Amino acid sequence: MREQYIPQEIERKWQKFWEENNIYHTPNESDKPKYYALSMFPYPSGRLHMGHVRNYTITDVIARFKKLKGFNVLHPMGWDSFGLPAENAAIQSGRNPADWTLSNIDYMRDQLKTLGLSYDWNREIATCKPDYYKWTQWLFLEFYKAGLAYKKEAGVNWCPGCATVLANEQVEEGLCWRCSDTVEKKKLSQWFLKITDYAEQLLQDLDKLQGWPEKVKLMQKNWIGKSYGTVLKFKVAELDNIEIPVFTTRPDTVFGVTYLAIAPEYPLIDQLITEENKDKVYDYVENAKRMSEIDRASTEREKTGIPLGTHVINPLNGQKVPLWTGDYVLVEYGTGAVMGVPAHDVRDFDFAKKYELPIVEVIKDPNKKEEAPLSEAYIEPGIMVNSGEFTDLESEIGKQKITQWAEQNDVGYGQVQYRLRDWLISRQRYWGAPIPIIYCDECGIVPVPDDQLPVLLPEDVDFKVQGKSPIATSQTFVNTTCPKCNKPAKRETDTMDTFICSSWYYLRYIDPQNDQKVFNSNLVNHWMNVDQYVGGVEHAILHLLYSRFFVKVLRDRGLLNFDEPFENLLTQGMVLKDGAKMSKSKGNTVDPDEIFQNYGADTARLFILSDSPPERDLDWSDTGVEGCYKFLHRVWRLVKNTHENLIFNYQDLNPASLAKENSDLLRETHKAVKRITLDISNEFQFNTAVSKCREFVNYIYDYVNKKETYSDEDKNVLSKAILTLIKLMSPIVPHMAEEIWHELGGEGSIHLTNWPEYDDSLAISEEIPIIVQINGKVREKLTMPVNSTNENIEATAKANPKVQSYIQDKQIVKVIVVPNRLINIVVK
RNA sequence: GCCCUGGUGGCGGAAUCGGUAGACGCGCCGGACUUAAAAUCCGGUUGGGCUCAAACCCAGUGCCAGUUCAAGUCUGGCCCAGGGCACCA
Missing domain, CATH: 3.10.20.590 (Ubiquitin-like (UB roll))
Known part of the structure; x- marks a missing residue:
């Protein structure tokens, strides 16, 4: 055995050995129970960063642990390889996006291998390859056939930086999630997926996800945003046949309505303006439309509005109130119109104060005695006043009574409303899966027949074109014939949001080479759900919501038989440096390659697990890395110094017959197995598992330091301790464990053996x-x-x-x- | 503004059920080895009081109350930090 631990010598050797002996290959058929361990696959941006290293190390330790525990473990890896950076690189450097992407993949795959991850590389996929996106297109057509994919003209989010539209989920505080450019509103005809049809299921099934962090479930719940309320119809006083429905969660306050406001984009607005107000109102509407999303949505900004000149009739009390338009009313939510109740809504209160509209109190605070004018809106429940026959009712009961009354008198009805909007999936970009649709003058929208898939990306395109997809510049692509009537027709030139590609990739790993079907349903039903999914919390809504939606639709199309894709979810924290997120602009990045070269992958893996629990942020510490490196040297020396006294096939001796120091060492061995097993099984507490390894090592050192010579008994007990230690460490530092295992006489691979067992009665002190x-x-x-x-x-x-x-x-x-x-x- | 999470030594963090607060590591200090240094091995390291020293005593888990034989852990109120949502009617 070498005097010193030299990771650079042993890591490459074992990586090669593992690959040549195919030890991480996962058969579909097995007597063992299945376990599916999955990391969120990366975008091949060029090189790994520490966030990747942390993510994949966590999943790898889980996969290796479960494998040693006797599971048939599926642990695949692939590439989320469509997306904008490739295209931008193409524009800047003149390279083809495909070349750029594929060479990045090659580099990063090497890095992953250097990290010693136990992937079954036979199952590798890349979403930008035709044999993958063929099936993305096929799935789009499944949605289309189910009536869940449709095209509509809508006001959509346009990112000038990315020169494409974005889904609602991809706009963060009015900025593009990717490039932080200010998002504009544009009216365009676009493809949508009807995720709103599944709003209720997506909400309900959150309860099934016992293995998800509450935080993530709550974020999804808020995003779906279910609310119960009532639609009330207000007749326009000056016009005979027009009614304006409003959605409200507070029908109990309807007697306090003093105005009604519609969104500036309200479709019928033209008819609702009196002649003398037309110029002023149109000016106002134009202004509101020009405003950016952030300005418009800011709660800081004072709300503005303008009266239209017409009036509406309150269906409950027959009162005539003025009709306004205001920029705080959103056209996309509810009915695009709100009833103004200044006394009991904060926004309406502000608005009424500004424009001197009357404030009528109709809910009384039961805890407040004296009469005083409201200084702010009272939004809590209370007792109804000034509300005709409903006066004196408790407001929560009043809600029901008024809704009933509205239904009986045909002026309204109860309604459930969701905040969730349909998923806009069109992108005016090249590097994505083309939407497999053909437009024919005769037949209209025609889906590309299955046998013509994939619709391949053309190569004769001008990447620099603005405002439309570069694909539109390819005449060979655009011009085609209609599959129905054979007359000349045009192809859809937009590509799909890359979140579509990533909504089903975990299914394709199960049957990655199938060229007949999207996947074999029996195999998918066998392997799913993903038992443990690991990734960043930044996907709490986006990817995780979309994937849940996909599984529900595929279930309803008969392609699989489960409701949710991810049984357990671990959202790992960020890797920080000096308390801040690593970024090139701050100059506080740590390059994984450099760490691998200087310390080896095992040290990197050990450090990244030992300093913080996985879900918390981890501050990168050079001295911490150094400490881990020293610890591995310490373990190496322990084995080196006792080497000649170690017996690979040691005997398990009767504990009762052992000398005190040996029964103590045996007890510590059982204790270590117990504590580390529990730490990894419960909540993946790798940091405490590592500290227990260190305690165990310290204990063995104590034992060894006191020994001059070793009896047979000593040798057997010490061998058990050290070989057990190496196994306990093997998921975390796979190369070093493999090396020591072989040095001590092991054959094959330590990673194909069994996790040590412990005896509870021997793990307790006397x-x-x-x-x-x-x-x-x-x-x-x-x-x-x-x-x-x-x-x-x-x-x-x-x-x-x-x-x-x-x-x-x-x-x-x-x-x-x-x-x-x-x-x-x-x-x- | 609303919702969530968290606050423990110089630092990262431990502490199943309420039961020795500070495991383990980093840093620092000391000892051994060495001509010397590095590396290594061993020991110390919450603050304060007392003491030559030890023993011992007091205080201590963001703040203030409470429950309990016993509170980092439970309850109520507050302060601070981080995250999410944000004119969703």
């Missing part, structure tokens, strides 16, 4: 400390046999001289004994 408290304060520590009786503990404690000094002359009020823990004597 003597344990018992704390003695007097009036709750620790005064003495006793050492007593495990499982001593309460009487025994009490007698021993009372006999103790120090305890005596505290209890003599005092009256004992109470004695509490917690077995194997402590005794508390209460005295007066």
Whole structure:
């Protein structure tokens, strides 16, 4: 065995060995129970960053652990390889996006191999390859056939930076999620997926996801945004046949309506303006439309509006109130119109104050006695006043009564409303899966027949074109014939949002080479759900919501038989440096390649797991890395120095017959197995698992330091301890474990063996400390046999001289004994 | 503004059920080895009091109350930090 631990020598060697012997290949058929461990696949941006390293190391340790525990583990990797950076690189460097992407993949695949991850590379996929996107297109057509993909003209989010539209989920505070450019509104005809049809299921099924962080479920719940309310129809006083429906969650406040406001984009707005107001209102509407999303949506900004000149009739009390348009009313939500109740809505209150509209109080705060004008909106429930026949009702009951009344009198109805909008999937970009649709003058929208898939990306395109997809510049692509009537027709030139590609990739890993079907349903039903999904919390809504939607649709199309894709979800924290997110602009990045070269992958893996629990942020620390490197050297030396006294096929000796130091070492071995097994099984507490490895190593050092020579008994017990240690560490530092295993006489691979078992009865000490408290304060520590009786503990404690000094002359009020823990004597 | 999460030494973080607060590591200090240094091995390291030293005592898990024999852990109120949502009617 080498004097020193030199990772650069051993890591490459074992990576090659593992690959040549195909030890991470996962068969579909197996007697063992299945376990599907999955990391969120990366965008091939060029090189790995520390966030990747952390993500994949966590999943790898789980996969290796489960494999040793006897599971048939599926642990695949692939590439989310469509997307804008490739195209931008193409524009800047003149390279083809495909070349750029594929060479990045090659580099990053090497990096992943250098990290020693236990992937089954036979299952690798890349979403930009035709044999993958063929099936993305096929799935789009499934949605189309189900009536879940449709095209409509709509006001959509346009990112000038990316020169494409975005889905709602991809706009963060009015900015593009990718490039942070200010998002504009544009009216365009675009493809949507009807995710709103599944709003209720997506909400309900969150309850099934016991293995998800509450935080993520809550974010999805808020995003779906279910609310219960009532639609009330207001007739326009000046026009006979027009009604304006409003959605409200507070029908109990309808007697407090003093105006009604519609969105500036309200479709019927033209008819609702009186002649003399037309110029002013059109000016206002134009202004509102020009405003950017952030300005418009800001709650800081003062709300504005303008009266249209017409009026509406309150269906409950017949009152005539003015009709306004205001930029705080959103056309996309509810009916695009709101009833103004200044007394009981914060926004309406602001609006009424500004424009001197009346404020009519109709809900009374039951806790407030004296009459005083409202200084702010009262939005809590209360007792209804000034509300005709509903006066004196409790407002929560009033909601129901008024809704009933509206239904009986045909002026409204109860309604459930969701905040979730349909998913806009068209992108005016090249590097994505083309939407497989043909437009024919005769037949209209015609889906590309299955046998003509994939619709391949053309190569004769001008990437620099603005405002439309570069694909539109390819005449060979655009011009085609209609599959129905064979007459000349045009292809759809937009590509799909890349989130579509990533909504089903975990299914394709199961059957990656199938060229007949999207996947074999039986195999998918066998392997799914993903038992453990690991990735960043930034996908809490986007990717995770879309994937859940996909699975539900595929289930309803008969392609699979489960409701949810991801059984358990671990959202790992970020990797920071000096307390801040690593970024090139801050100059605080740490390059994984450099760490691999200087310290080896095992040190990187060990450090990234040991300093923080996985879901928390991790601050990168050079000295921490150094410490991990030293620890691995320490383990190496331990083995090196005891090497000649170690027996690979050691005997399990009868614990009762062992010398004290050997039974102690055996007990520590069982303890270590128990604690590390539990730490990894429960919540993946790798940081505490690592610290227990270190404690165990320290213990063995103590043992070894006291020995000059080794008896046969010593050798067997020490061998068990050290070989067990190596196995416990093998998921975390796979190369070093493999090397030591072979040095000690192992054959094959340590990663194909079994996780050590522990015996609970041997993991317990014979003597344990018992704390003695007097009036709750620790005064003495006793050492007593495990499982001593309460009487025994009490007698021993009372006999103790120090305890005596505290209890003599005092009256004992109470004695509490917690077995194997402590005794508390209460005295007066 | 609303919702969520978290606040423990110089630092990262431990602490099944309420039961020894500070495991393990980093850093720092000391000892051994060495001509010397590095590396290594061993020991110390919450603050304060007392002491030559130890023993011992007091305080201590963001702040203030409470429940309990016993609170980092439970309850109520507050402060601070981080995250999510944000004119969704």
